[in-house]
Amino acid sequence: MLGFILRRLLWMFPSFFAVTVVAFVIIQLPPGDFVTSYAADLATSGSPADSATLDALRLRYGLDQPMVVQYFTWVGNALKGDLGMSFEYRSPVSDIIWDRLGMTTLVAFCTLAFVWLVAFPVGIFSAVRQYSIGDYVVTFLSFLGMATPSFLLALVVMYLSVEFLGYSVGGLFSPDFVNAPWSFARVIDLVQHLWIPVVVLGVAGIAALVRIMRANLLDELGKPYVETGRAKGLPETTLILRYPTRVALNPFISTVGWVLPVLVSGDVIVSSVLSLPTSGPILIQALKTQDMYLGGALIMFQCVLVLIGTLLSDILLAFVDPRIRYDN
Amino acid sequence: MTSVPPMPPQANDVVVEVKDLSTWFDTGKQVIKAVESLNLTLRRGRTHCIVGESGSGKSITARSILNIVPKPGRIMKGQVLLHGAGTGRDVIDLAALDPKGRQIRSVRGRDISMIFQEPMSSLSPVHTIGQQIMETIQLHRRIGKKEARERAIEVLAQVKIPRPERSIDAYPFEFSGGMRQRAMTAMALICEPKLVIADEPTTALDVTTQAEILDLMKGLQQRHGMALMFITHDMGVVAEIADDVTVMYMGEVVEHGPVNDIFFAPKHPYTQRLLASVRALERRSHRAGPAPKLSNDDAILEVSNVSMNFEARRRFFSRTPKEPPVKALDDVSFTLKRGEVLGIVGESGSGKTTLGRCVLRVLDPSSGRIVFKGRDAEPVDLAALPKSAVKPYWRKMRMIFQDPFSSLNPRMTVFQVIAEPLLNHGMTDRRALETEVAGLLERVGLPREAMWRYPHAFSGGQRQRIGIARTIALRPELIVADEATSALDVSLRAHMLDLLLGLCREFDMSFIFIGHDIGVIRYMCDRVAVMHRGRIVEIGDTDTVCDRPSHAYTRSLISAIPKPDPRLRGKTQRIRYASEVEG
Amino acid sequence: VEYKQAPMLDELVKAGTLPPVAERLPKDPRVVTPVEKVGKYGGTWRSGMVGGSDRNWLFRMAGYEPLLAWDREWSGKVIPNLAAEITNSADAKEYTIRLRDGLKWSDGKPFTSDDIGFFINDIAGNKELLANGVDWLMSGGEAGKFEKIDDKTFKITFKEPYGVFPQKLASVYGVQMTMMAKHYCSQFQPTYNKDGLDALIKEAGVANWTELFIKKCAVDTEANERWQNPDRPTMEPWVIKDPYIGGATLVTLKRNPYYFKVDPEGNQLPYIDDLSVSVNADKQTLVLKVVNGEIDYQDRHVNANANRAVFADAAEKAQIHLSDGPNADMNTTIISFNLTHKDPVKHEIFNNKDFRIGLSYAIDRQAIIDAAFVGQGEPWQAAPRKESPYYNERLAKQYTEYDVAKANEHLDKAFPKKDSEGFRLGPDGKRITFNIMVIPALGDFLDSTQLTAQYWQAVGVDAKVQTVDRTLFYDRKDANEHDAAVFLGSGGMGDALFEPTFYFPFWNETLFAVPWGNWYASGGKAGEEPSAAAKKQMDLYREILRSADVSKQNELMQQLLNIAADEFYAIGINSPGPLFAAVKNNLHNVYPRPFAWTYPSPVASNTEQYYFDPPR
Amino acid sequence: MTTSPATVPEAETPAVAAVAPQRDSASQWRLMWWQFRRHRLAMASTYVLVFIAIVGIFCEFLAPFSPNAFTPRYTYAPPQRLHFFDRDEAGSLVFRPYVNGYKVTIEQTALRRVFTVDETVKYPVGLFVKSDPYPMWGGLFTLETKLFGPVKKGDPMFLLGADRLGRDMLSRITYGTRISMSIGLVGVALSLVLGIILGGISGYKGGMIDNVIQRVIEFILSLPTTPLWLGLAAAMPNNWPPLRIYFAITLILSLIGWTNLARVIRGRFLSLRTEDFVTAARLDGASEPRIIFRHMAPSFVSHIIAEVSLAIPAMILAETALSFLGLGLQPPIVSWGVLLQEAQNIRSIVTAPWLFAPGVAVVIAVLALNFVGDGLRDAADPYRQ
Numbered sequence A: 001m002l003g004f005i006l007r008r009l010l011w012m013f014p015s016f017f018a019v020t021v022v023a024f025v026i027i028q029l030p031p032g033d034f035v036t037s038y039a040a041d042l043a044t045s046g047s048p049a050d051s052a053t054l055d056a057l058r059l060r061y062g063l064d065q066p067m068v069v070q071y072f073t074w075v076g077n078a079l080k081g082d083l084g085m086s087f088e089y090r091s092p093v094s095d096i097i098w099d100r101l102g103m104t105t106l107v108a109f110c111t112l113a114f115v116w117l118v119a120f121p122v123g124i125f126s127a128v129r130q131y132s133i134g135d136y137v138v139t140f141l142s143f144l145g146m147a148t149p150s151f152l153l154a155l156v157v158m159y160l161s162v163e164f165l166g167y168s169v170g171g172l173f174s175p176d177f178v179n180a181p182w183s184f185a186r187v188i189d190l191v192q193h194l195w196i197p198v199v200v201l202g203v204a205g206i207a208a209l210v211r212i213m214r215a216n217l218l219d220e221l222g223k224p225y226v227e228t229g230r231a232k233g234l235p236e237t238t239l240i241l242r243y244p245t246r247v248a249l250n251p252f253i254s255t256v257g258w259v260l261p262v263l264v265s266g267d268v269i270v271s272s273v274l275s276l277p278t279s280g281p282i283l284i285q286a287l288k289t290q291d292m293y294l295g296g297a298l299i300m301f302q303c304v305l306v307l308i309g310t311l312l313s314d315i316l317l318a319f320v321d322p323r324i325r326y327d328n
Numbered sequence B: 001m002t003s004v005p006p007m008p009p010q011a012n013d014v015v016v017e018v019k020d021l022s023t024w025f026d027t028g029k030q031v032i033k034a035v036e037s038l039n040l041t042l043r044r045g046r047t048h049c050i051v052g053e054s055g056s057g058k059s060i061t062a063r064s065i066l067n068i069v070p071k072p073g074r075i076m077k078g079q080v081l082l083h084g085a086g087t088g089r090d091v092i093d094l095a096a097l098d099p100k101g102r103q104i105r106s107v108r109g110r111d112i113s114m115i116f117q118e119p120m121s122s123l124s125p126v127h128t129i130g131q132q133i134m135e136t137i138q139l140h141r142r143i144g145k146k147e148a149r150e151r152a153i154e155v156l157a158q159v160k161i162p163r164p165e166r167s168i169d170a171y172p173f174e175f176s177g178g179m180r181q182r183a184m185t186a187m188a189l190i191c192e193p194k195l196v197i198a199d200e201p202t203t204a205l206d207v208t209t210q211a212e213i214l215d216l217m218k219g220l221q222q223r224h225g226m227a228l229m230f231i232t233h234d235m236g237v238v239a240e241i242a243d244d245v246t247v248m249y250m251g252e253v254v255e256h257g258p259v260n261d262i263f264f265a266p267k268h269p270y271t272q273r274l275l276a277s278v279r280a281l282e283r284r285s286h287r288a289g290p291a292p293k294l295s296n297d298d299a300i301l302e303v304s305n306v307s308m309n310f311e312a313r314r315r316f317f318s319r320t321p322k323e324p325p326v327k328a329l330d331d332v333s334f335t336l337k338r339g340e341v342l343g344i345v346g347e348s349g350s351g352k353t354t355l356g357r358c359v360l361r362v363l364d365p366s367s368g369r370i371v372f373k374g375r376d377a378e379p380v381d382l383a384a385l386p387k388s389a390v391k392p393y394w395r396k397m398r399m400i401f402q403d404p405f406s407s408l409n410p411r412m413t414v415f416q417v418i419a420e421p422l423l424n425h426g427m428t429d430r431r432a433l434e435t436e437v438a439g440l441l442e443r444v445g446l447p448r449e450a451m452w453r454y455p456h457a458f459s460g461g462q463r464q465r466i467g468i469a470r471t472i473a474l475r476p477e478l479i480v481a482d483e484a485t486s487a488l489d490v491s492l493r494a495h496m497l498d499l500l501l502g503l504c505r506e507f508d509m510s511f512i513f514i515g516h517d518i519g520v521i522r523y524m525c526d527r528v529a530v531m532h533r534g535r536i537v538e539i540g541d542t543d544t545v546c547d548r549p550s551h552a553y554t555r556s557l558i559s560a561i562p563k564p565d566p567r568l569r570g571k572t573q574r575i576r577y578a579s580e581v582e583g
Numbered sequence C: 001v002e003y004k005q006a007p008m009l010d011e012l013v014k015a016g017t018l019p020p021v022a023e024r025l026p027k028d029p030r031v032v033t034p035v036e037k038v039g040k041y042g043g044t045w046r047s048g049m050v051g052g053s054d055r056n057w058l059f060r061m062a063g064y065e066p067l068l069a070w071d072r073e074w075s076g077k078v079i080p081n082l083a084a085e086i087t088n089s090a091d092a093k094e095y096t097i098r099l100r101d102g103l104k105w106s107d108g109k110p111f112t113s114d115d116i117g118f119f120i121n122d123i124a125g126n127k128e129l130l131a132n133g134v135d136w137l138m139s140g141g142e143a144g145k146f147e148k149i150d151d152k153t154f155k156i157t158f159k160e161p162y163g164v165f166p167q168k169l170a171s172v173y174g175v176q177m178t179m180m181a182k183h184y185c186s187q188f189q190p191t192y193n194k195d196g197l198d199a200l201i202k203e204a205g206v207a208n209w210t211e212l213f214i215k216k217c218a219v220d221t222e223a224n225e226r227w228q229n230p231d232r233p234t235m236e237p238w239v240i241k242d243p244y245i246g247g248a249t250l251v252t253l254k255r256n257p258y259y260f261k262v263d264p265e266g267n268q269l270p271y272i273d274d275l276s277v278s279v280n281a282d283k284q285t286l287v288l289k290v291v292n293g294e295i296d297y298q299d300r301h302v303n304a305n306a307n308r309a310v311f312a313d314a315a316e317k318a319q320i321h322l323s324d325g326p327n328a329d330m331n332t333t334i335i336s337f338n339l340t341h342k343d344p345v346k347h348e349i350f351n352n353k354d355f356r357i358g359l360s361y362a363i364d365r366q367a368i369i370d371a372a373f374v375g376q377g378e379p380w381q382a383a384p385r386k387e388s389p390y391y392n393e394r395l396a397k398q399y400t401e402y403d404v405a406k407a408n409e410h411l412d413k414a415f416p417k418k419d420s421e422g423f424r425l426g427p428d429g430k431r432i433t434f435n436i437m438v439i440p441a442l443g444d445f446l447d448s449t450q451l452t453a454q455y456w457q458a459v460g461v462d463a464k465v466q467t468v469d470r471t472l473f474y475d476r477k478d479a480n481e482h483d484a485a486v487f488l489g490s491g492g493m494g495d496a497l498f499e500p501t502f503y504f505p506f507w508n509e510t511l512f513a514v515p516w517g518n519w520y521a522s523g524g525k526a527g528e529e530p531s532a533a534a535k536k537q538m539d540l541y542r543e544i545l546r547s548a549d550v551s552k553q554n555e556l557m558q559q560l561l562n563i564a565a566d567e568f569y570a571i572g573i574n575s576p577g578p579l580f581a582a583v584k585n586n587l588h589n590v591y592p593r594p595f596a597w598t599y600p601s602p603v604a605s606n607t608e609q610y611y612f613d614p615p616r
Numbered sequence D: 001m002t003t004s005p006a007t008v009p010e011a012e013t014p015a016v017a018a019v020a021p022q023r024d025s026a027s028q029w030r031l032m033w034w035q036f037r038r039h040r041l042a043m044a045s046t047y048v049l050v051f052i053a054i055v056g057i058f059c060e061f062l063a064p065f066s067p068n069a070f071t072p073r074y075t076y077a078p079p080q081r082l083h084f085f086d087r088d089e090a091g092s093l094v095f096r097p098y099v100n101g102y103k104v105t106i107e108q109t110a111l112r113r114v115f116t117v118d119e120t121v122k123y124p125v126g127l128f129v130k131s132d133p134y135p136m137w138g139g140l141f142t143l144e145t146k147l148f149g150p151v152k153k154g155d156p157m158f159l160l161g162a163d164r165l166g167r168d169m170l171s172r173i174t175y176g177t178r179i180s181m182s183i184g185l186v187g188v189a190l191s192l193v194l195g196i197i198l199g200g201i202s203g204y205k206g207g208m209i210d211n212v213i214q215r216v217i218e219f220i221l222s223l224p225t226t227p228l229w230l231g232l233a234a235a236m237p238n239n240w241p242p243l244r245i246y247f248a249i250t251l252i253l254s255l256i257g258w259t260n261l262a263r264v265i266r267g268r269f270l271s272l273r274t275e276d277f278v279t280a281a282r283l284d285g286a287s288e289p290r291i292i293f294r295h296m297a298p299s300f301v302s303h304i305i306a307e308v309s310l311a312i313p314a315m316i317l318a319e320t321a322l323s324f325l326g327l328g329l330q331p332p333i334v335s336w337g338v339l340l341q342e343a344q345n346i347r348s349i350v351t352a353p354w355l356f357a358p359g360v361a362v363v364i365a366v367l368a369l370n371f372v373g374d375g376l377r378d379a380a381d382p383y384r385q
Ligand SMILES: Nc1ncnc2c1ncn2[C@@H]1O[C@H](COP(=O)(O)OP(=O)(O)OP(=O)(O)O)[C@@H](O)[C@H]1O
Pocket: B025, B027, B032, B034, B052, B053, B054, B055, B056, B057, B058, B059, B060, B061, B070, B071, B072, B073, B117, B456, B457, B458, B459, B460, B461, B462, B487, B489, D019, D020
C-alpha cells in the first residue's frame, strides 16, 4: 500500500506541471492582457489612458516578453515561494490570497458537513421508503434545489433574510467585526453569517447527493446479504446503515476527494453574489481583468487541491472496498 | 463417533409449529404458489430433514418461518407458532408479526437462526467474516467486543476453518465456497439458538468436513436441545442425521414421518423415485459403460507442475510483516484424455476451484504448463499464452461455476444468459436462438417459459441447471464442472449426470468433474484425483481409488461418506486424517 | 472668529497629542456654505464599492481637493480651494498661484509651494516614473515650468498659451498636483534618499524604486495605491484607516484633524467622523444593502433606473429617499460605424452619409426610450445637452424622428438593390451585413442596441448585435477591426470641452475613426490621416485650448460642432434622464449634483458638510 | 429411467410448469414496457417530456409572438388571466376566450408602470390566428399562422407576463425550450458516452491504461470550471454566429462533464470485474465492449440514470452560469438559462416574480426526466419483475 501511495505521489509531479501550464494558458486565453483590461476600465470610468502610458505599463509588468519566458519566470518564482505581484491590487499575491483561502476552506468544510449531514439520512430515507409520499416530497424538493441556479438562490435567500430577518447583507461578518481582531464575539458573528452561504452552496449538493444515494441504495437493498442481516435479528435501521449503505457509499468515497475542490470552485459565483471574503470573487475579478499572477495562483491552488483530493479518495477507496486491490 | 438416540417426541417439546402455511409470489401477471398449505412440527433436540425436488418450496418454507419472504412474496395464510419464546413461555405467531418489528427481531438470530443456501451472496462483501459473525452475538448477548471475538474464533475453529485467528479478518471473497458456507454456519450457531434452519448447508463441503459439521450440530443438539431443520438433497446425510423427514413436491408436503418409514416404506411416487435414484447413484452409471479404450497420446489436456499462489492481502499501513502467500495449488500435474471424465475430490479449500480456473486461464498460474490440444489443432500451452490470446480456446473449454447465483448476471433473463455464448459465436437469428435455448432448457428439465424470467426468481437448483445449459450450449470439447450438481435433488442429479455423460459420449467431450460427493464421482468418473492442501495426493481409476484408497487422506475421505441407509447410522467407522486438525 | 472642532478631537487636544484647532487651521480657511444649514458632528457614512478596483468611488466620496475647484453648481466657474488666488498673464502662458496661509497635511506638517514643486519637477518631470510626463500639465508639447516665489506663492510658465489651465486644475486631473507630500514621498526617491532607499525597497518587497514610489505615494489620481497607504499624508477631509487592499472587505476612513475648511460658524469640517465602505463582489448585494437601510448615501452602482421601483418600495422601511440629479452624459447609446474600416466594401458603405441618415430615421427612438429607459430622456444624437454652454440644436436633433419612409428614401439613394429576403445589397452585390459590438456589462445600452438592430432589420439592413467582453472590445477597436461599436456618450455639459470624443476624432476612444483619433492625439505621428473636415475641427480645437477667453471658446466650439453636424459621424439614440442617489433620510446637506466624471460627484458638491441628524 | 439424454423424467415437466405457469414469450422490451406502464408517474412524465419535445420542435408555431417583439407600453406587465367564457350580447355565457386589457399609469419616483386590469376592455383570443410572417425551422419555410394568440394582430396578450422590455415571457420560454433541452440532452449524451467508455475501459482493463486514463481525468478535473469557461469562451473566434457558439459551448460543457461519471463507473467496474458472472461472460466469448456495456454496465444503470437526471439540469444551469459570467449564449438566441440570468436581480425578485417562470420550466423538465428515469430503472430492475 505504501508503495502505491508513493507511486501516486510521484505521479503528482507531472500532473502538477501540466496544471501550472494550464493555469497559465487559461489566463492567457482571452484576448488582450491586463493592460488592455486596465485601459478598458479607465475608459469606462471616464478617464481613458493614452497608448504610450499603456505601453509603459506593459514594459513594467513584463507583458511584452514572450509567453514562454513569462511562464518560466512565473513557475520559477512560484517554486521559490514568490507568487508574483497582483497588477490590479499592486501588492504581492501572497498578501492577498492566504486570508481568503482560509475563509474559502472554512466555508467549504462547513458546506460539506452540512451537505452530508442532510443528504445521507434523507437519501437513505428516500430509498428505504421508495415511492412513499415522503419520497416524492424529497424528490421534488431535491430537483427544485437542483434546478435553481445557485446565484439566483443566493439572491433570493439574501433578499429574504434582509426582508424578514433584518440581517446585514453579504459577507461573513457584520461591519463592526470585519476588520476587528479575532475574539469570541467575532466568532459568534461569523457563525450568524455563515449559514447563508452554507445553505445556498449546499442546496444543489444536497439534492444531487440525495438522488445518488437513493439510487445506489436501491441497488443494494435487494441483495441477499441484507436478508442475512435481517435473519440475524438486526434492527432495520442498523441493518440498513451497516450493510447496504456501507456498500452504496463506495461511489461517494471514490469522489470524496474532489468534493472539496468542487465546492471551492462552485463557490466562485455564489460567493461573488454574497460578497464573501473567499477566493471566489477575487478569482473572477482576476480573470476578468487578466490579473495573471493572482488568477494563476488561485487556479494553481485549486488544482493542487484536486490532486490531493484524488489521491485521498484513491486511498480511501482502497481502504473501504477490500475487493479493489492496488498491488497488482 | 457417538450415535445419538433420537429423543422420543413429547408434546411440550415443540419448538416451532407451522400450520397451514401458504406463501405466494404475486408478480402481477401470475401467482406462483411456492408453498401451499404446509404443516410442519419441529421439536426440541430433534433433526427434521426436508427433502424434495429442486424448486419445490423448501427454501421459501424456511424463509417463511423467519418471516423474511423476499418481495413480491407474501405469507398468504397460516401460522408459524414459536413455543416458549421469551420468559413467559408464550406461544407467538411469527407469521402474524410485523416483519420489521422488534418482537420478531429478538427471535431471529437468537431463538431461530438460518443458514442460507447461497453463501457467497449472503455475506456482505465489504465486511470481514469476523465482523459479521461477531455482530450476531453482540446483538443478542451482553458481551464485550473482545469476548465476542474470542467466541467467534472459537466457532470458526469448530466449523473447521483453518487458522481461525487469521481467517476472522478475511473478507468473504478470500474464502473458498466451502469456507464461506462454514462461516455462515458459524454465524448461525454462535448464539446457540433453539432452532437452526439449515438450507443445504453442506453443498459446498467435502464429506470429511461435512461430517465434522454434522457432528458439531449433533453435539449442540445434545447439549442445548437445539432443534434442527435441515434442508438437503443428500439422502446419505438424511440417513445419517434425520429423526423425521418431510418430503416436499410442488410446494406441498407429500409425505412425512420418521426417517425409517420414509426410507423403507415410501408411499408417494416422488419419494419412491427419489430413493431409486439414490440407489442408482450407488453404482457406476450404466451409461458410462465400459470405459472406452483411451490411448495416452490422445490427451486433450496435460497439466504439469502447475502452482498458484494468492498474495496475502496486506493491511493498511500495517507494521506486521507480510504474510506468506496462500499456496492454493502446489505442483499439480495430471493428464486428461479425450472423452475421459476426471473427478477431482478433496477437502474444501484444497484448491479444486482454483485448479479449474487455472486450467481455463481465468486465473494465471504462477508456474507450470497447461497444454491443451483441441480437435484438429496444434497443442498449445495455455499458461504461456498472453491473456488476450486465450479467448478463442474458451469456445472449446467451458466451465460450470460453483456458485450458480453469482455466475448468472442478475440483470439478464435466462434467455439472454443462455443465448450469450451462442450469440457471441455467430448465431444471431433470434428465432433460431429461441428454439435452441428452449431445447437446452428442456434438456436440463426447465420449462421453455423459464427463459423470460430473471435468475433471482429461481430456486438454487434451478439456477444451477441454467448454468449447465449455458455451458453445454456450445458443445465444447472440455468442461470443467465445479460442483455442478450439488444443489440438485438426487433424482434430478442422476438425470443431470446422465445428461452430461450422454453428451460426453455423444460429442466426445472430456470432463473435469469437481465434487465432493463420492457417490456422484463414482457414478460419473473414469478416474479420480484427490486433492489436499493444493496438492494431488492420489490419482487413479475411480474404482481403485474408491475401493482401495492408498493415501491416508483418501481413506479418511471415503470413510466419511454418509450411507443412505438409516440403519447403518453410527455403524461405520470414520477415519480421521491426522494433518487435518493441525489448523 | 473662534473655531470649533469635533468633540472626538477635544480629548486629544486636552491630552496634548493634537494642537488646538486654531493652530491646525490655516489663517484663511475655506469657508463652505452648507447646502441646507450648519450641521452637527458625528456619525459614520456607510456606502459600498463593487470589486477590487472600484477606487474611484473613494475618490468620489472624499478624494477631491485640488488647488482650484468647480463651484457647487458646476456653472463652469472655478473657485479657490487650496489655492487662495490665481492670476494669469494676458497671453495665458504664465500663471501665478498663491496658497492659503498655514495649510497642513493630515500629519500636521505644512503644505507649501515646495510640495507643488516636488510634484512638477520630481514626479511629472521624472522620466523613470512617468515616461510621457503628465498630459494636462503640458502645452505645446512641453510641461509647464515651476518657479517658487515664496513658501506659499509660485509661478507656472507654459511654452504655448494654455487658456483652459484653471479648468484643468479644477478637473479630476488637477487633484494629482496636491497629492504629494514632499516630506513624506521624497524618501522614496533616489534624488532625496540615495542611501536609505535600498532598505525601503527590500522592506516593501518590490523590485525597484518606481514600484516603491507608486506603492507608497500613488502617482496617479485613479490608482488603487492612493487608498492603500494609511501613512501617506493627504489634504482630504478623511484619511484612510483600513486600506483598500486585495483581501479587504471593508474600507474605512477617519477624520483629518488638519482639514482646512470650516462652516460659516467656524466649525471645522468635516461633520461626519468616519466613512465605512464595504467591498462587495456584486452590484445586487449593494442594492440589497440599500434596501436594508445599511447605506447612508450611494449613487454609483445602484442608480440604474430598474432599481428605482425597488427603492421606492423600500423607502419607508429603509428610511431612504431618492435624490435626483441631472446626468452629465449626453447620450445613452451611441452607435459608431467604423468610417476607417479596413475592408473597402464596408468602408464605402459606412462612409455613405445617406446610409447613416437612413438608418437614423429608421429608429423609433421614443419606443426605445419607453421600453428601455422607462420614458426617461429625449431622442438625441451625439451632441451636447441642452444645459451645456455648447448646446447645438441641429447636431442634437437632426434625423431623430421616426420616419420609415424617409429612411427608405435615403437608403434607396444609397443602396437600392435588395435580395429575395428583402435585405439590401452593398456595392459588391452581397447583402449588407455587419456586427454591432457592444459590452453587455456596461450601462443599459445592450437593450437599446438590440432594439435598434431590430428596427434596422425592418428596413432591410442586416445588423447583428454582438456582445463581447470589454477587453475584447478594446482589443478590437484598438486594432480597428470593428464594424460598428456602441458606447455611451459622456461629456455632455461643460465637460464637452475636455471630452469631445464623439464630436471629432479626438483620441482612440473615438469609435467612428480610431486611427484618426490616434493621429490627432499623437500629433500626426501615429494613426491615419483624417478627412479634411476632421482636420479643420482639430485646428479649431487646438485654438480653443489656447484661448483664455470663455466666449471665444464657446464660439470656436460652435464652429466645431457645426462641422460635426454636417459630417454626422455617429448615431445617437437618446439623452439620458436624471440619475438618482439613494440617501438616508437623516443625512442632510446633500446637494442634487450633476453626475459627471470631470466634476466628480458627489464630492465636488462638498461631502465634508454632509451631516447626520439625528445621528444613528 | 429413460435412455435419451435429451429428455427429462416425465414427472418433471408438469411440476416445474406448475410452479412457473405460462408466460407468453413476449420480448424483453415488451416486458419492460409493461413494467414501465405500471409506473404511473413515469407514464405521466413521459407525456410531459413528449409535450416538451413538441414545444421544442415547433416553438415558432406554438409561441404566440416572436421572442424579441417588444411593446414599450407593457414593460414588466404582470400575467394576464385567460378567460374562457364570455357573456354575449344576450347576456348568456358562451365559449369565447379573451384577456382583459390593462390600464397603465406611470408612477413617478419609482419610474414604473402600474397595471390595473380593465374589465371593460376585452381582447379575444383564438386558435390558429393570423400573424406576421415568420420563418419556421431556421427559414425552411414561412408561416403566417400561430397556434393561438390574440385574434386581432397587435392586441396585447401576456399570459405569463412581460419582461423589462415588454417582451412576452410565454413566447420567450417556448423558444428557450428548444435551445435548453437540446443543449442539455446533447451535452449529457456526449459526456455519458465518453464517461462510460473511458471509465469502463479504465476499470475493466486496469493497469497502465487505467493509470493513464485516471491521470487524464484527474487533470481535467483539476481544471477549475469557472476560469476554464471564461478562458475558452473568451477565446472562441469572435466572428462566430451565436448558434455556432452554442454548439461549441455544449461541447465544452460535455467534455468537462464526463470525468465525474468516468470515475464513478471505474470504481464500480473495479469491484464488478471479479464477479463470477463477468468471468462467465468472458468465458462465453463476449467481446470487451460487450462485457462492458451488456454485462457490467446494467449493474449500475440506476446510478447512471441518477447521474443523468442530475446532469441535465446541471447542463442547463451551467449554461446559465455562463450567461452570468457574460459568456454563454447571446441574444437574439433565447434559452432558459439566458432568461433566468436576465431575471437574476433584486428588481425581478421583488416586483416581477413571473420572470422566474423559466425556472419553473426547468424544474418541470427535470422532474419529468427524473421520473421517467425512475420508471426505466424499475422496469429494468429484475428484482421488481
Ligand atoms: N422472487 C421470486 N419470484 C418468483 N418466484 C420465485 C421467487 N423466488 C422463488 N420463486 C419460486 O418459488 C419456488 C420455490 O422456490 P424455493 O427456493 O423454495 O425452492 P427450493 O425447494 O429451495 O429448491 P432448491 O432445492 O433448488 O433450492 C420456485 O419455483 C421458484 O421459482
